[in-house]
Each structure stands twice: as structure tokens, then as C-alpha cells.
Amino acid sequence: MAVSTELDTVASWLRDARRIVVLTGAGISTESGIPDFRGPQGVWTKNPEAEKTATLHYYVSDPEIRKRAWQNRLRSEMWQAEPNTGHRALADLERKAALDTLVTQNVDGLHQAAGTSPERVIEIHGNVHEVKCLSCSFRGPMPETLERVRAGEEDPRCLDCGGILKSATISFGENLVPADLDRAQRAAQDSDLFLAVGSSLTVYPAAGLPEVALASGARLVVMNAQETPFDRFAAAVVSQQLGDVLPALIERV
């Protein structure tokens, strides 16, 4: 099928769907200058030293790893990143069609920044814009803690209990938040159209969501530059650059 015909078809599915669930992965944020961390070609996957700062066991047991992690956070490309045309197109989708839930594997907060309603977004790997204490229930804004690092605290501790602080993301070796995963699975189960965008669909448990949707009879659309293990189950596969093709798709809805 020609690309434009295919987009017209997918747009008509989106228009007619009663419950749309979107899953996004690193691919949607690379055009905002944020590298892929977890995927098969990810920063962490290819660099074991960098991976240590993102692995709970090393982070908890080694103060040097924590110091390095805080320095990395100070320099992170996340703070300057802005939503791109792909994020904005998905925000438009909420206004034009029955978007129920947007599940993201990204921790950058760019969907909310682009205008998707925060209550529709499930960040299954957490969010870099907050810090959490590993000992008590304290959570706070990241900028305040980064200010303490800038002022010379190399390994800032929780002001309530003295516990170890970490960005409010899910590290390797750390469990997902069960309530978030439950909500994502229920949304996938209740969806009639599941749109997977910029995800390699290989990192579980996110990769389990299209499986749940398919098992419940939903139509699956995969938009990703590379092949995914779900392409053969998809009603349509779109592999053009997301920043171009997502606006072209949503415009047609």
C-alpha cells in the first residue's frame, strides 16, 4: 500500500475506535535529543559502566556510583528537551479521538509537556522530574536536589530520614509500581485499538501490553523505524520517521 493510503486507513480506524491505548518508547523522544537508554542499542545496554549507575544494587551499595549518577543528572540532556511534533500529534489525538490511556516507557515527561492530560499518562518506568527516597515515602522535585548537588553535596540524602535519594525512575533490578502496571494492563485489555509508537516491543513488561490487547481482540498498529516481534500480528506497520508521519496521520483523523 502507498504510505498515504495506509495512513488514511489507520486514521479511519482511530476515528472509529471506542478505546484507544497508545504505548510509546524511546523512538518518539530521540527527535527531542534524548538517547535511547534501555533498548537493544541503548546507552545503558552498550555501556556496562553507565549501566551501573542505573542498576539498583550498585546504586545502593556504592557511594561512588551515586556520586557519578548525580553528576550525570546535572548534565542530563533531559532538562533542555522539548516535545517534538510526534508528542504534539499524540496530544492532538486526545482531542480528536477516543484516547483512553497513553502508556510510556519514557521518563522524560514530554507527553505531558506536549499537552496530553497527565491523568491519561502512565509512566511505567517513572519520571526524572522527581526524586524519591529509597527508605521512606518522601518524593520531591528534582531541581531542588540538583541545587544541593551544585552547592557541593555529592550524595544528597533525604531531608526527612537520611535515606538514599534517587531519581523517581525505575532502575534495573527495581520493581515496577504494581498499580501502574495493573492499570496499563487493564487499559490494554479494554482497548479496541492499540497503537505502539517508537518502541522496539522487546523490553518486558511493556512488550506484554500489545500481547494483552491482541488477546482481547484489539486491532494493533505498530509505528517504529525498526522491525518488532509484533509486526506480523499488526493490522498495519508504519516505519517512517515519527516526527513526520505521526502529524501526517493524526491530521487525517
Ligand SMILES: [Zn+2]
Ligand atoms: Zn527518606
